[in-house]
């Protein structure tokens with residue numbers, strides 16, 4: 001399990017850091033290190049904790065129940081969260097726990113998206129290649145939080161993660177660390193309304209997955225993860241052989 005907690009300080013903050021390839025990360029890797037250095041913050045490297053995509057739902061719910069602020073830290077991939085973060089939503093935010101009848105575990109907590117994009121700020125514009133302002137991609141996050149009774153705090157987004165200067169990256173990492181250290185004393189929080197209530201009628205509740213369905217789903221993800229890992233190992237070996245061949 002790749003979770004870390006430092007003692008004393010910003011209690012009640014749970015950072016979920018999801019990056020499929022930490023080795024290639026320029027910005028999120030530094031944000032992860034900064035979060036780990038803030039006393040009291042609990043940090044979970046999702047891909048490190050669940051390389052087989054088999055999420056420990058009970059453990060995750062226990063961590064969330066203790067937290068006051070959930071931080072979603074990841075690169076934007078295809079205008080959304082990386083796949084393991086998405087699976088975490090699917091598995092952990094269950095009916096009757098996070099939302100729906102009796103699902104009050106997250107009511108009154110805060111949710112904060114801290115994301116990076118490859119596209120620079122100017123690319124998120126109707127006249128540029130991303131065609132929409134970045135805010136247009138936020139409703140799925142915002143409504144996920146709202147359905148669970150969480151306030152969705154103004155996101156901290158770093159655009160142009162590949163092209164930004166080292167100084168810009170360092171300044172951003174500082175802002176993130178400072179924010180974690182000072183939560184919940186953020187001026188803008190005073191102006192934020194409480195989360196709107198989103199009761200889900202009984203008639204709309206999802207079908208229960210039985211144990212066989214759950215086992216089949218876990219086996220599918222596990223097999224997929226193993227397949228991806230071996231493809232990636234084979235590719236790496238191929239690349240190495242090619243490099244040797246052309247040397």
Ligand SMILES: Cc1cc2nc3c(=O)[nH]c(=O)nc-3n(C[C@H](O)[C@H](O)[C@H](O)COP(=O)(O)O)c2cc1C
Nearest residue numbers: 025026027028075076077078079116117118119161
């Ligand atoms: C599969 C994949 C999908 C991506 N999709 C987007 C995207 O939709 N929008 C965007 O601006 N950047 C996209 N990117 C770029 C990443 O967001 C960018 O590389 C990342 O934020 C950089 O952070 P890092 O230095 O921590 O890796 C994508 C990258 C990958 C690998």
